[in-house]
Amino acid sequence: MICVPVTGKGEAALEEFRQAQKAADIVELRLDLIGQCDLKRIAHAKKKPVIVTCRPKSQGGNYLGSDKHRFGILMDAIEFLGAEFVDVELGTPRKVTKSLLGCCAKGAIISYHDFKKTPKDLLRIYRRIAASGANVVKIAVMANSINDNLKAFEVLSAAESEDRKAVVFCMGPLGSISRILYRKFGGFMTYASLAQGKEAAPGQLTAAEMRGVYRADRLSAETKLLGVVGSPEKHSSSPYMFNAAYKALNINAVHVKFPVKDVGSFVKGFRPLVYGLAVTIPHKETIIPFLDELDGTARAIGAVNTVVKLGNGRLKGYNTDLIGGMNALKKKTMVRGREVVIHGAGGAARAMAYGIAKEGGKLTILNRTLGKAEELAKKYGCSHGGLDKLGKIKYDILINCTSLGMKGELPVGTNLLRQGTTVMDLVYLKRGETRLVEEAEAKGCITVSGREVLVLQALDQFRMWTGKKAPEKVMREALKNADA
Ligand code: NAP
Numbered sequence: 001m002i003c004v005p006v007t008g009k010g011e012a013a014l015e016e017f018r019q020a021q022k023a024a025d026i027v028e029l030r031l032d033l034i035g036q037c038d039l040k041r042i043a044h045a046k047k048k049p050v051i052v053t054c055r056p057k058s059q060g061g062n063y064l065g066s067d068k069h070r071f072g073i074l075m076d077a078i079e080f081l082g083a084e085f086v087d088v089e090l091g092t093p094r095k096v097t098k099s100l101l102g103c104c105a106k107g108a109i110i111s112y113h114d115f116k117k118t119p120k121d122l123l124r125i126y127r128r129i130a131a132s133g134a135n136v137v138k139i140a141v142m143a144n145s146i147n148d149n150l151k152a153f154e155v156l157s158a159a160e161s162e163d164r165k166a167v168v169f170c171m172g173p174l175g176s177i178s179r180i181l182y183r184k185f186g187g188f189m190t191y192a193s194l195a196q197g198k199e200a201a202p203g204q205l206t207a208a209e210m211r212g213v214y215r216a217d218r219l220s221a222e223t224k225l226l227g228v229v230g231s232p233e234k235h236s237s238s239p240y241m242f243n244a245a246y247k248a249l250n251i252n253a254v255h256v257k258f259p260v261k262d263v264g265s266f267v268k269g270f271r272p273l274v275y276g277l278a279v280t281i282p283h284k285e286t287i288i289p290f291l292d293e294l295d296g297t298a299r300a301i302g303a304v305n306t307v308v309k310l311g312n313g314r315l316k317g318y319n320t321d322l323i324g325g326m327n328a329l330k331k332k333t334m335v336r337g338r339e340v341v342i343h344g345a346g347g348a349a350r351a352m353a354y355g356i357a358k359e360g361g362k363l364t365i366l367n368r369t370l371g372k373a374e375e376l377a378k379k380y381g382c383s384h385g386g387l388d389k390l391g392k393i394k395y396d397i398l399i400n401c402t403s404l405g406m407k408g409e410l411p412v413g414t415n416l417l418r419q420g421t422t423v424m425d426l427v428y429l430k431r432g433e434t435r436l437v438e439e440a441e442a443k444g445c446i447t448v449s450g451r452e453v454l455v456l457q458a459l460d461q462f463r464m465w466t467g468k469k470a471p472e473k474v475m476r477e478a479l480k481n482a483d484a
Contacts, residue, residue, distance in 0.1 A: 160186025284347025324457025
């Protein structure tokens with residue numbers, strides 16, 4: 001069940017309530033945020049079940065008055081609206097909960113909030129709430145690491161085994177997966193916003209995203225969990241592509257974003273849960289020691305962008321950047337015998353260097369950190385240097401493998417772009433082309449976009465995870481729609 005909170009002040013609440021009912025299975029009226037409103041008109045418009053709550057400031061809400069008055073507001077709302085649920089905080093006197101409960105058709109949600117952290121003893125908190133007469137246990141805590149979500153999943157699983165309705169999730173950008181995956185772990189419902197900017201709590205996704213991109217309301221215990229592991233700051237369009245592909249081929253799987261700082265702890269914690277991983281910046285090299293096996297090409301490259309869980313539960317690393325990058329490049333130009341400059345010496349550069357060398361291109365590696373350029377150049381017996389060297393050498397193909405360009409910056413000066421050469425950018429943006437691709441096109445270069453690499457390497461990832469041919473058209477379309 002997806003619950004959409006209504007938070008608009010006064011008159012706006014009615015219109016928001018109408019819209020929320022279209023997007024939600026159940027609507028929460030946040031009376032502390034709405035303030036004075038016409039409950040009669042809201043009652044008249046009511047078509048879906050309703051939760052009423054009036055959160056005090058001390059619990060992250062906006063209500064500043066006395067508890068007595070607050071409980072009165074809740075009682076009025078329950079009676080006017082015929083509310084199915086009332087949400088009160090853990091610690092509310094039993095007498096009050098009982099009298100509120102007496103008027104609600106489905107009962108009381110008793111909730112616990114921590115806006116700073118995910119407490120270690122979440123199970124103990126769950127037991128306290130369960131013992132307090134709750135019909136639904138609700139725990140909302142802040143995630144400070146991706147592994148905090150595991151504590152929420154543990155509590156949800158415990159509640160499911162006791163046949164108790166529970167809503168347990170982590171807030172903040174690191175907690176979004178617990179909102180998406182609630183059904184996989186037996187959760188009763190999840191909260192989603194009506195639209196971007198209307199979030200009632202940090203980390204809420206929109207109801208449209210929950211249903212349209214992640215199919216959160218359709219997931220089950222059997223749903224295979226996959227996702228892209230990247231830094232918390234990195235955007236990724238891969239959930240759009242893969243979830244659309246799973247849907248098109250009727251595969252019970254979901255692809256989420258795992259914002260990860262400590263890749264070792266992540267792999268250790270999520271190993272039993274995940275079925276496959278895409279790996280992106282900055283973890284392509286650092287993930288290797290935490291995997292059980294490496295494919296020969298990934299080993300030779302020294303970077304992994306795909307992890308597959310084998311039948312025996314072991315995690316095996318592969319590299320599909322190589323195929324994606326080389327196929328995209330070879331669609332536009334010949335590589336054999338050409339002078340190729342790679343700018344960067346990280347995971348993407350390692351894959352491209354391997355591919356170019358194998359194809360018979362003549363490599364030069366340029367990088368900010370000279371030691372890394374030197375190390376990579378040694379591997380392929382080629383020259384290296386800093387970016388300043390670019391103006392002094394002749395090249396046919398220039399490949400940007402740095403992360404420069406994600407914020408609209410140029411990885412090389414436009415004066416260094418030469419008409420007739422091929423310019424390839426591994427970087428891609430959520431919308432439109434990178435500045436490097438635009439400037440190179442303006443200079444009369446042949447261009448290869450990072451977006452094309454993304455699609456081509458994803459086709460291979462899909463095949464590795466599912467054993468099926470990827471629905472390319474669907475994936476390209478989903479990527480285009482993600483931009484809209
Ligand atoms: P990585 O391993 O973290 O390497 C980053 C590279 O960028 C390093 O060479 C680093 O230089 C350089 N760099 C970072 N900031 C810089 C700065 N301010 N000035 C100069 N150089 C800088 O990352 P990666 O995995 O190779 O990925 C690189 C980029 O390619 C990312 O944007 C990623 O999204 C993109 N990519 C796209 C696809 C696709 O499918 N389109 C596939 C793979 C990668 P130092 O060594 O000096 O730190």
